[in-house]
Amino acid sequence: MSVTLSPPPLSTSLYLHAHFSHSLPPMSILRRLNLNRSLNLRNNRRRHFATVSAAVQQDTTVWSQASISEVEPAAESLFNVTVDLSDAPDLAVSHIRAGQYIQLRVPDVSKPSFLAIASPPKLASSRGVFEFLVKSIAGSTAEILCGLKKGEVVELSQVMGNGFDINQIDPPEKYPTVLIFATGSGISPIRSLIETGFSTSKRSDVRLYYGARNLQRMAYQDRFKDWESSGVKVVPVLSQPNDSWTGESGYVQAAFARAKQINNPLATGAVLCGQKQMAEEVTSILVGDGVSSNKILKNF
Incomplete structure (x- = not known):
C-alpha cells in the first residue's frame, strides 16, 4: 500500500512563513552564536589566567x-x-x-x-x-x-611590611611630641618600637595610651617601668576596670580626648596600632586639632 504525501495546506504554509518572518534571519542567528561563543572563550581565558596568576602569586611565598x-x-x-x-x-x-x-x-x-x-x-x-x-x-x-x-x-614567611616610618617624625627637636595609641594585642609592634628607640630622651612629650578591658588582659606590665625610664609616659586605659582602679577608664580615644594637651600640632607626631574604630577616631581627633595626617604612623 502506498501513501502519497501532500503539501501542507496553504494556511499552514502561511503560518510557518509568518513565524520565521518575525524571527532573526538565519545569518543573524549565526553571527550571534559566534559572538556568544567568542565571549565565552574570552571569559574562560580570563578565569584561567586569573587562577594561574593567583597560584603563581601564592607560590612566591618563601617559607x-x-x-x-x-x-x-x-x-x-x-x-x-x-x-x-x-x-x-x-x-x-x-x-x-x-x-x-x-x-x-x-x-x-x-x-x-x-x-x-x-x-x-x-x-x-x-x-x-x-x-x-x-x-x-x-x-x-x-x-x-x-x-x-x-x-x-x-x-x-619573609618579613613583610614597611613598619613604622619614624623618619616622618624626625628630627626629634622638630617633633618633640609623639602620641602613641594601642589596644589589646596591638601593643605588640609598639613594644618593638619603644625598645628599638626613637630618640625619646630628646623629645619633651612622649605618651603611650594603652587600652585593655582590665589589668588581667594588659600585657607587658612588667616592662612599663623600663619604658618610662626611656622617656615614654605610659597611660593605661581600662574599659571595664574593677572598683579599685583609679587610673583612666573607658576607651583610649575618650581618655585622650579628655587629656588632649597638644601644645603645637605642627610639632606633633603619632603612632597607632590596634582596634580599627580606635584608630579611626583617634586619627579624626588628631587631624581635627591640626596634626598633619602624614605624621600619623601606622604599620599597615
Missing part, C-alpha cells in the same frame, strides 16, 4: 622552618611566643624596622596567621629570635600556636 623556644602566658588570652631562628639567619637579619610582620604556619594547618614582630630588630640580630604577642582565639591557627611546646617546628 623557612624554625622551632619554638618558649610559649608562656603574657595576660589573659595572650601569650608570649619565642621562635628560634638559628636555622634561618637570613630571616633574622631581614627584620629592620619596628612594626613589620610575618606569616606563620603551624603543622597540618594550611591557613597562616599574620603576626606583628614584638621584639626589636636588634634582638633578632643578637640572639637570633623573633618574639610575638599572640592572642589565642578558639578555632584559629593562633590557638594551636599558643599550645605548641618547645622544639616543635613552625614555618615563617
Whole structure:
C-alpha cells in the first residue's frame, strides 16, 4: 500500500512563513552564536589566567622552618611566643624596622596567621629570635600556636611590611611630641618600637595610651617601668576596670580626648596600632586639632 504525501495546506504554509518572518534571519542567528561563543572563550581565558596568576602569586611565598623556644602566658588570652631562628639567619637579619610582620604556619594547618614582630630588630640580630604577642582565639591557627611546646617546628614567611616610618617624625627637636595609641594585642609592634628607640630622651612629650578591658588582659606590665625610664609616659586605659582602679577608664580615644594637651600640632607626631574604630577616631581627633595626617604612623 502506498501513501502519497501532500503539501501542507496553504494556511499552514502561511503560518510557518509568518513565524520565521518575525524571527532573526538565519545569518543573524549565526553571527550571534559566534559572538556568544567568542565571549565565552574570552571569559574562560580570563578565569584561567586569573587562577594561574593567583597560584603563581601564592607560590612566591618563601617559607623557612624554625622551632619554638618558649610559649608562656603574657595576660589573659595572650601569650608570649619565642621562635628560634638559628636555622634561618637570613630571616633574622631581614627584620629592620619596628612594626613589620610575618606569616606563620603551624603543622597540618594550611591557613597562616599574620603576626606583628614584638621584639626589636636588634634582638633578632643578637640572639637570633623573633618574639610575638599572640592572642589565642578558639578555632584559629593562633590557638594551636599558643599550645605548641618547645622544639616543635613552625614555618615563617619573609618579613613583610614597611613598619613604622619614624623618619616622618624626625628630627626629634622638630617633633618633640609623639602620641602613641594601642589596644589589646596591638601593643605588640609598639613594644618593638619603644625598645628599638626613637630618640625619646630628646623629645619633651612622649605618651603611650594603652587600652585593655582590665589589668588581667594588659600585657607587658612588667616592662612599663623600663619604658618610662626611656622617656615614654605610659597611660593605661581600662574599659571595664574593677572598683579599685583609679587610673583612666573607658576607651583610649575618650581618655585622650579628655587629656588632649597638644601644645603645637605642627610639632606633633603619632603612632597607632590596634582596634580599627580606635584608630579611626583617634586619627579624626588628631587631624581635627591640626596634626598633619602624614605624621600619623601606622604599620599597615
